Amino acid sequence: MSSSGSVPDDAAPGAPLTDDRAMELALVEAAEAVGHGDVPVGAVALVDGRVIASRHNERERTGDPTAHAEVLALADAAVVVGSWRLGEVTLVVTLEPCPMCAGALVAARLGRVVFGAADPKAGACGSLYNLCADPRLNHEVPVTAGVRADEAAALLTRFFGDRRADA
Numbered sequence: 001m002s003s004s005g006s007v008p009d010d011a012a013p014g015a016p017l018t019d020d021r022a023m024e025l026a027l028v029e030a031a032e033a034v035g036h037g038d039v040p041v042g043a044v045a046l047v048d049g050r051v052i053a054s055r056h057n058e059r060e061r062t063g064d065p066t067a068h069a070e071v072l073a074l075a076d077a078a079v080v081v082g083s084w085r086l087g088e089v090t091l092v093v094t095l096e097p098c099p100m101c102a103g104a105l106v107a108a109r110l111g112r113v114v115f116g117a118a119d120p121k122a123g124a125c126g127s128l129y130n131l132c133a134d135p136r137l138n139h140e141v142p143v144t145a146g147v148r149a150d151e152a153a154a155l156l157t158r159f160f161g162d163r164r165a166d167a
């Protein structure tokens, strides 16, 4: 590793990941889902900018209707944190969470959620609902939307386009 210069480098080993870099990892994770015929959605959980869990959609692989990337990543993160309370955790997910997943984020008292592409058909963090910012619920989750949204959307478009071509 070069010691020349003092230019900040957010890709330096050990440096906390920015939202953008974390989303890059979530996109790589999402692509893994395609290998078993699942819709490419990926999620990484971070504490202090460091990854503690990384999962992708496994609904087809497992036959479990709740096996969305977010739910799986939250469960893994809870094991690492040692509690169901995930107030220190940021979840970075490639697609806007659905009602089930947004509900799980609230139930986990999540610290923050970052998503890529908006989901006008099922999104529950601003598109159809905003479960993360509903004062009637017992917890609100700060949302950052649209990080590398084009890449996340392209992954999905390619997946559904290829499926149509196969049909």
Ligand SMILES: [Zn+2]
Pocket (backbone or CB within 6 Å): 068, 070, 097, 098, 099, 100, 101, 102
């Ligand atoms: Zn979901």
